[in-house]
Amino acid sequence: MQPQRRTILHVDLDAFYVSAEVREHPELKGIPVVVGADPEEGKGRGVVVACSYEARKFGLRSGMPISLAYRLCPQAKYMPPSWGLYERVSEEVMSTLRKFADKFEQGSIDEAYLDVTSKAEDEKSATLVALQVKKAVREKHGLTCSIGVGPNKSSAKIASDRNKPDGLTVVPFADVSGFLAPLQIGVVPGIGRKTGEFLNEKGITTIGQLQALDGKQLLSWFGKNGVWLWGVIHGQENVEVRQQDMPKSLSVERTFKEDAKDFREVRKEAADGASELVRRVKSAGYSYKIAGIKIRFRGFETHTREKTLVSHTDSEGPLLETVGKLLDEFETKGKPVRLVGVRVSDIQRSTSGPSRLDGWMGG
Numbered sequence: 182m183q184p185q186r187r188t189i190l191h192v193d194l195d196a197f198y199v200s201a202e203v204r205e206h207p208e209l210k211g212i213p214v215v216v217g218a219d220p221e222e223g224k225g226r227g228v229v230v231a232c233s234y235e236a237r238k239f240g241l242r243s244g245m246p247i248s249l250a251y252r253l254c255p256q257a258k259y260m261p262p263s264w265g266l267y268e269r270v271s272e273e274v275m276s277t278l279r280k281f282a283d284k285f286e287q288g289s290i291d292e293a294y295l296d297v298t299s300k301a302e303d304e305k306s307a308t309l310v311a312l313q314v315k316k317a318v319r320e321k322h323g324l325t326c327s328i329g330v331g332p333n334k335s336s337a338k339i340a341s342d343r344n345k346p347d348g349l350t351v352v353p354f355a356d357v358s359g360f361l362a363p364l365q366i367g368v369v370p371g372i373g374r375k376t377g378e379f380l381n382e383k384g385i386t387t388i389g390q391l392q393a394l395d396g397k398q399l400l401s402w403f404g405k406n407g408v409w410l411w412g413v414i415h416g417q418e419n420v421e422v423r424q425q426d427m428p429k430s431l432s433v434e435r436t437f438k439e440d441a442k443d444f445r446e447v448r449k450e451a452a453d454g455a456s457e458l459v460r461r462v463k464s465a466g467y468s469y470k471i472a473g474i475k476i477r478f479r480g481f482e483t484h485t486r487e488k489t490l491v492s493h494t495d496s497e498g499p500l501l502e503t504v505g506k507l508l509d510e511f512e513t514k515g516k517p518v519r520l521v522g523v524r525v526s527d528i529q530r531s532t533s534g535p536s537r538l539d540g541w542m543g544g
Protein backbone atom coordinates (compact mmCIF):
# COMPACT_ATOMS: atom_id res chain seq x y z
CA MET A 182 0.00 0.00 0.00
CA GLN A 183 1.39 3.37 -0.99
CA PRO A 184 1.28 5.73 2.02
CA GLN A 185 -0.42 9.01 1.32
CA ARG A 186 2.06 11.82 0.87
CA ARG A 187 1.94 14.29 3.73
CA THR A 188 3.06 17.89 4.01
CA ILE A 189 4.95 18.50 7.24
CA LEU A 190 6.32 21.72 8.73
CA HIS A 191 8.91 21.55 11.46
CA VAL A 192 8.93 24.85 13.34
CA ASP A 193 11.87 25.64 15.57
CA LEU A 194 11.99 28.87 17.57
CA ASP A 195 15.34 30.64 17.25
CA ALA A 196 17.52 30.82 20.37
CA PHE A 197 14.31 30.44 22.30
CA TYR A 198 15.26 31.07 25.94
CA VAL A 199 17.35 34.08 25.01
CA SER A 200 14.70 35.43 22.65
CA ALA A 201 12.09 35.16 25.39
CA GLU A 202 14.41 37.11 27.72
CA VAL A 203 15.05 39.76 25.09
CA ARG A 204 11.33 40.13 24.45
CA GLU A 205 10.87 40.66 28.20
CA HIS A 206 13.88 42.99 28.53
CA PRO A 207 14.25 44.87 25.21
CA GLU A 208 17.46 46.56 26.41
CA LEU A 209 19.17 43.17 25.83
CA LYS A 210 18.54 43.31 22.10
CA GLY A 211 21.65 43.05 19.95
CA ILE A 212 24.09 42.27 22.78
CA PRO A 213 25.66 38.97 23.86
CA VAL A 214 23.27 37.32 26.33
CA VAL A 215 23.92 34.11 28.23
CA VAL A 216 21.29 32.17 30.15
CA GLY A 217 22.80 29.74 32.61
CA ALA A 218 24.76 29.33 35.80
CA ASP A 219 26.19 32.34 37.66
CA PRO A 220 29.68 32.90 36.15
CA GLU A 221 30.99 34.42 39.41
CA GLU A 222 33.63 36.29 37.43
CA GLY A 223 34.99 33.09 35.90
CA LYS A 224 34.93 30.97 39.06
CA GLY A 225 31.35 29.80 38.63
CA ARG A 226 30.36 26.19 38.15
CA GLY A 227 27.65 24.91 35.88
CA VAL A 228 27.02 25.47 32.21
CA VAL A 229 25.60 27.76 29.54
CA VAL A 230 21.97 26.79 29.02
CA ALA A 231 21.48 29.07 26.00
CA CYS A 232 23.14 32.06 24.42
CA SER A 233 22.26 34.72 21.87
CA TYR A 234 23.61 34.74 18.32
CA GLU A 235 25.74 37.74 19.36
CA ALA A 236 27.32 35.59 22.09
CA ARG A 237 27.87 32.74 19.64
CA LYS A 238 30.16 35.05 17.66
CA PHE A 239 32.55 34.86 20.63
CA GLY A 240 32.54 31.07 20.43
CA LEU A 241 29.97 30.53 23.16
CA ARG A 242 27.74 27.45 22.88
CA SER A 243 25.05 25.89 25.00
CA GLY A 244 26.42 23.16 27.26
CA MET A 245 29.78 24.94 27.59
CA PRO A 246 31.16 25.45 31.15
CA ILE A 247 30.09 28.89 32.34
CA SER A 248 33.67 29.64 33.47
CA LEU A 249 34.94 29.15 29.91
CA ALA A 250 32.10 31.28 28.53
CA TYR A 251 33.08 34.05 30.92
CA ARG A 252 36.69 33.89 29.76
CA LEU A 253 35.63 34.17 26.11
CA CYS A 254 33.04 36.88 26.64
CA PRO A 255 33.08 38.57 30.06
CA GLN A 256 31.05 41.50 28.74
CA ALA A 257 27.98 39.35 28.01
CA LYS A 258 24.87 39.81 30.09
CA TYR A 259 24.63 36.67 32.25
CA MET A 260 21.25 35.68 33.64
CA PRO A 261 19.71 32.68 35.41
CA PRO A 262 17.02 30.72 33.50
CA SER A 263 13.43 31.89 34.10
CA TRP A 264 11.66 28.61 33.39
CA GLY A 265 8.22 29.98 34.22
CA LEU A 266 8.62 32.66 31.56
CA TYR A 267 9.82 30.17 28.92
CA GLU A 268 6.93 27.82 29.61
CA ARG A 269 4.41 30.62 29.39
CA VAL A 270 5.83 32.00 26.14
CA SER A 271 6.06 28.48 24.71
CA GLU A 272 2.42 27.77 25.46
CA GLU A 273 1.39 31.02 23.82
CA VAL A 274 3.34 30.28 20.66
CA MET A 275 2.23 26.63 20.53
CA SER A 276 -1.41 27.64 20.71
CA THR A 277 -0.83 29.86 17.65
CA LEU A 278 1.00 27.09 15.76
CA ARG A 279 -1.69 24.54 16.58
CA LYS A 280 -4.24 26.59 14.65
CA PHE A 281 -2.38 26.04 11.38
CA ALA A 282 -2.20 22.27 11.66
CA ASP A 283 -4.44 19.33 10.81
CA LYS A 284 -2.35 17.44 13.31
CA PHE A 285 0.03 19.01 15.78
CA GLU A 286 2.83 17.51 17.80
CA GLN A 287 5.00 19.52 20.14
CA GLY A 288 8.55 18.15 20.01
CA SER A 289 9.96 20.16 22.90
CA ILE A 290 9.52 23.53 24.57
CA ASP A 291 10.57 25.33 21.39
CA GLU A 292 9.75 23.07 18.47
CA ALA A 293 6.73 21.44 16.88
CA TYR A 294 5.61 19.39 13.90
CA LEU A 295 2.62 20.59 11.93
CA ASP A 296 0.89 18.30 9.47
CA VAL A 297 -0.66 20.78 7.02
CA THR A 298 -1.57 18.35 4.25
CA SER A 299 -5.13 19.64 3.89
CA LYS A 300 -3.82 23.15 3.18
CA ALA A 301 -0.81 22.34 1.06
CA GLU A 302 -0.01 19.42 -1.19
CA ASP A 303 3.05 20.77 -2.94
CA GLU A 304 6.15 22.79 -2.15
CA LYS A 305 4.71 26.05 -3.40
CA SER A 306 1.57 26.06 -1.29
CA ALA A 307 3.50 24.67 1.69
CA THR A 308 5.89 27.61 1.41
CA LEU A 309 2.95 30.00 1.64
CA VAL A 310 1.69 28.28 4.79
CA ALA A 311 5.19 28.41 6.29
CA LEU A 312 5.41 32.13 5.58
CA GLN A 313 2.04 32.67 7.28
CA VAL A 314 3.28 30.75 10.32
CA LYS A 315 6.44 32.86 10.49
CA LYS A 316 4.41 36.04 10.19
CA ALA A 317 2.02 35.00 12.96
CA VAL A 318 4.86 34.05 15.31
CA ARG A 319 6.60 37.35 14.63
CA GLU A 320 3.57 39.62 14.85
CA LYS A 321 1.70 37.93 17.69
CA HIS A 322 4.64 36.86 19.81
CA GLY A 323 7.59 39.02 18.75
CA LEU A 324 9.74 35.97 18.05
CA THR A 325 11.42 34.46 15.01
CA CYS A 326 11.45 30.83 14.04
CA SER A 327 13.06 28.64 11.43
CA ILE A 328 10.89 26.28 9.44
CA GLY A 329 11.66 23.17 7.48
CA VAL A 330 9.10 21.91 4.98
CA GLY A 331 9.14 18.34 3.76
CA PRO A 332 7.03 15.31 2.86
CA ASN A 333 7.84 13.68 6.22
CA LYS A 334 8.89 14.57 9.75
CA SER A 335 12.58 13.69 9.55
CA SER A 336 13.29 15.70 6.40
CA ALA A 337 11.32 18.69 7.74
CA LYS A 338 13.30 18.59 10.98
CA ILE A 339 16.63 18.36 9.20
CA ALA A 340 15.58 21.25 6.95
CA SER A 341 14.55 23.59 9.78
CA ASP A 342 18.11 23.51 11.05
CA ARG A 343 19.70 24.36 7.69
CA ASN A 344 19.20 28.07 7.73
CA LYS A 345 18.96 29.64 11.18
CA PRO A 346 17.86 32.11 12.40
CA ASP A 347 14.62 33.16 10.71
CA GLY A 348 15.09 30.55 7.99
CA LEU A 349 12.78 28.70 5.65
CA THR A 350 14.08 25.59 3.92
CA VAL A 351 11.94 23.53 1.59
CA VAL A 352 12.89 19.94 0.78
CA PRO A 353 11.92 18.94 -2.77
CA PHE A 354 9.10 16.47 -2.07
CA ALA A 355 10.08 14.14 -4.90
CA ASP A 356 13.79 14.19 -4.16
CA VAL A 357 14.37 13.98 -0.44
CA SER A 358 17.39 11.70 -1.02
CA GLY A 359 19.01 14.23 -3.30
CA PHE A 360 18.48 16.98 -0.74
CA LEU A 361 20.02 14.88 2.03
CA ALA A 362 22.91 13.36 0.07
CA PRO A 363 25.49 16.17 0.50
CA LEU A 364 24.72 16.70 4.22
CA GLN A 365 26.84 15.41 7.09
CA ILE A 366 25.45 12.32 8.83
CA GLY A 367 25.31 14.23 12.13
CA VAL A 368 22.29 16.25 10.94
CA VAL A 369 20.08 13.16 11.17
CA PRO A 370 18.18 13.32 14.44
CA GLY A 371 19.03 10.00 16.01
CA ILE A 372 22.62 9.87 14.82
CA GLY A 373 24.30 10.96 18.01
CA ARG A 374 27.96 11.33 18.78
CA LYS A 375 28.58 7.61 19.30
CA THR A 376 26.88 6.48 16.11
CA GLY A 377 28.60 9.31 14.27
CA GLU A 378 32.01 8.16 15.46
CA PHE A 379 31.21 4.56 14.59
CA LEU A 380 30.26 5.56 11.04
CA ASN A 381 33.25 7.90 10.71
CA GLU A 382 35.48 4.94 11.53
CA LYS A 383 33.92 3.14 8.57
CA GLY A 384 34.85 6.15 6.44
CA ILE A 385 31.27 7.44 6.23
CA THR A 386 30.78 11.16 6.76
CA THR A 387 27.93 12.16 4.41
CA ILE A 388 24.38 10.94 4.06
CA GLY A 389 25.14 10.19 0.41
CA GLN A 390 27.73 7.62 1.49
CA LEU A 391 25.18 6.13 3.84
CA GLN A 392 22.62 5.96 1.03
CA ALA A 393 25.08 3.97 -1.08
CA LEU A 394 25.16 1.17 1.50
CA ASP A 395 23.04 -1.90 1.24
CA GLY A 396 20.03 -1.90 3.59
CA LYS A 397 21.25 -5.21 5.01
CA GLN A 398 24.42 -3.50 6.17
CA LEU A 399 22.42 -0.93 8.17
CA LEU A 400 20.32 -3.73 9.59
CA SER A 401 23.35 -5.65 10.76
CA TRP A 402 24.90 -2.56 12.34
CA PHE A 403 21.85 -1.02 13.96
CA GLY A 404 19.12 -3.68 14.06
CA LYS A 405 15.61 -2.27 14.03
CA ASN A 406 16.99 1.30 14.16
CA GLY A 407 18.73 0.53 10.90
CA VAL A 408 15.35 0.06 9.22
CA TRP A 409 14.25 3.47 10.49
CA LEU A 410 17.53 5.04 9.41
CA TRP A 411 17.23 3.52 5.93
CA GLY A 412 13.78 5.13 5.64
CA VAL A 413 15.06 8.52 6.81
CA ILE A 414 18.01 8.76 4.45
CA HIS A 415 15.97 7.58 1.46
CA GLY A 416 13.06 9.91 2.21
CA GLN A 417 10.76 6.97 2.97
CA GLU A 418 10.23 7.57 6.69
CA ASN A 419 6.53 8.09 7.32
CA VAL A 420 6.02 8.33 11.07
CA GLU A 421 2.76 10.15 11.69
CA VAL A 422 2.50 13.52 13.40
CA ARG A 423 0.93 12.47 16.65
CA GLN A 424 -1.72 14.85 17.86
CA GLN A 425 -1.14 15.17 21.57
CA ASP A 426 -3.33 16.38 24.29
CA MET A 427 -2.65 18.81 27.05
CA PRO A 428 -1.15 17.35 30.20
CA LYS A 429 -3.88 15.83 32.35
CA SER A 430 -3.38 18.53 34.95
CA LEU A 431 -1.84 21.97 35.24
CA SER A 432 -0.88 23.89 38.33
CA VAL A 433 0.73 27.10 39.46
CA GLU A 434 2.24 27.89 42.83
CA ARG A 435 3.30 31.14 44.42
CA THR A 436 5.71 31.32 47.32
CA PHE A 437 5.46 34.54 49.28
CA LYS A 438 8.64 36.52 49.71
CA GLU A 439 7.61 36.97 53.30
CA ASP A 440 5.03 34.61 54.78
CA ALA A 441 1.61 36.19 54.27
CA LYS A 442 -0.30 37.04 57.43
CA ASP A 443 -3.17 38.78 55.69
CA PHE A 444 -5.38 36.09 54.15
CA ARG A 445 -6.63 38.55 51.56
CA GLU A 446 -3.14 38.42 50.10
CA VAL A 447 -3.41 34.63 49.87
CA ARG A 448 -6.77 34.87 48.14
CA LYS A 449 -5.43 37.44 45.72
CA GLU A 450 -2.46 35.26 44.71
CA ALA A 451 -4.70 32.22 44.34
CA ALA A 452 -7.12 34.17 42.14
CA ASP A 453 -4.27 35.41 39.93
CA GLY A 454 -3.00 31.86 39.62
CA ALA A 455 -6.49 30.60 38.75
CA SER A 456 -6.88 33.22 36.01
CA GLU A 457 -3.53 32.27 34.55
CA LEU A 458 -4.42 28.57 34.49
CA VAL A 459 -7.75 29.14 32.79
CA ARG A 460 -6.10 31.34 30.20
CA ARG A 461 -3.59 28.60 29.45
CA VAL A 462 -6.18 25.83 29.25
CA LYS A 463 -8.66 27.85 27.23
CA SER A 464 -6.19 29.28 24.72
CA ALA A 465 -5.14 25.73 23.85
CA GLY A 466 -8.77 24.76 23.23
CA TYR A 467 -9.21 22.67 26.38
CA SER A 468 -11.44 22.61 29.43
CA TYR A 469 -11.11 21.29 32.98
CA LYS A 470 -13.37 19.54 35.44
CA ILE A 471 -11.47 19.34 38.72
CA ALA A 472 -10.31 22.40 40.65
CA GLY A 473 -7.83 22.18 43.47
CA ILE A 474 -5.73 24.21 45.87
CA LYS A 475 -2.59 23.71 47.86
CA ILE A 476 -1.64 25.76 50.86
CA ARG A 477 1.50 25.66 52.94
CA PHE A 478 1.82 27.37 56.30
CA ARG A 479 5.00 28.47 57.99
CA GLY A 480 6.77 25.33 59.18
CA PHE A 481 5.87 23.38 56.00
CA GLU A 482 2.48 22.16 57.16
CA THR A 483 0.84 21.55 53.77
CA HIS A 484 -2.75 20.85 52.76
CA THR A 485 -4.40 20.10 49.43
CA ARG A 486 -8.09 20.10 48.56
CA GLU A 487 -9.98 19.55 45.36
CA LYS A 488 -13.49 19.56 44.03
CA THR A 489 -14.99 18.02 40.92
CA LEU A 490 -17.25 20.36 38.99
CA VAL A 491 -20.57 19.30 37.49
CA SER A 492 -19.00 19.12 34.04
CA HIS A 493 -16.09 20.37 31.98
CA THR A 494 -15.71 24.10 31.50
CA ASP A 495 -13.18 26.58 30.16
CA SER A 496 -14.57 29.55 32.07
CA GLU A 497 -12.75 31.37 34.78
CA GLY A 498 -15.76 31.84 37.09
CA PRO A 499 -16.11 28.25 38.32
CA LEU A 500 -12.43 28.02 39.16
CA LEU A 501 -12.32 31.34 41.00
CA GLU A 502 -15.39 30.44 42.97
CA THR A 503 -14.26 26.92 43.84
CA VAL A 504 -10.79 28.05 44.81
CA GLY A 505 -12.30 30.71 47.05
CA LYS A 506 -14.49 28.15 48.81
CA LEU A 507 -11.72 25.63 49.20
CA LEU A 508 -9.58 28.29 50.85
CA ASP A 509 -12.28 29.15 53.41
CA GLU A 510 -11.38 26.42 55.90
CA PHE A 511 -7.79 27.64 56.06
CA GLU A 512 -8.58 31.24 56.85
CA THR A 513 -7.64 30.95 60.50
CA LYS A 514 -6.30 33.45 62.95
CA GLY A 515 -3.54 34.99 60.95
CA LYS A 516 -1.44 31.85 60.66
CA PRO A 517 1.36 32.86 58.27
CA VAL A 518 1.07 31.32 54.81
CA ARG A 519 4.21 30.44 52.93
CA LEU A 520 2.81 29.18 49.63
CA VAL A 521 -0.46 28.92 47.78
CA GLY A 522 -1.13 26.89 44.65
CA VAL A 523 -4.00 26.27 42.26
CA ARG A 524 -4.49 23.20 40.11
CA VAL A 525 -6.90 22.12 37.41
CA SER A 526 -7.16 18.53 36.26
CA ASP A 527 -9.24 16.14 34.19
CA ILE A 528 -8.33 18.38 31.27
CA GLN A 529 -9.85 17.51 27.92
CA ARG A 530 -10.39 19.03 24.53
CA SER A 531 -13.35 21.42 24.58
CA THR A 532 -16.32 20.31 22.55
CA SER A 533 -18.34 22.98 20.88
CA GLY A 534 -22.06 22.96 21.44
CA PRO A 535 -24.43 23.20 24.34
CA SER A 536 -22.67 20.78 26.68
CA ARG A 537 -19.88 23.31 26.92
CA LEU A 538 -22.09 26.27 27.55
CA ASP A 539 -24.19 24.82 30.33
CA GLY A 540 -21.21 23.11 31.88
CA TRP A 541 -21.20 25.10 35.07
CA MET A 542 -24.26 25.00 37.24
CA GLY A 543 -22.87 27.43 39.78
CA GLY A 544 -23.81 27.85 43.42
Ligand SMILES: [Mg+2]
Binds near residue numbers: 193196291
Ligand atom coordinates in the same frame (compact mmCIF):
# COMPACT_ATOMS: atom_id res chain seq x y z
MG1 LIG B 1 15.18 26.15 18.93
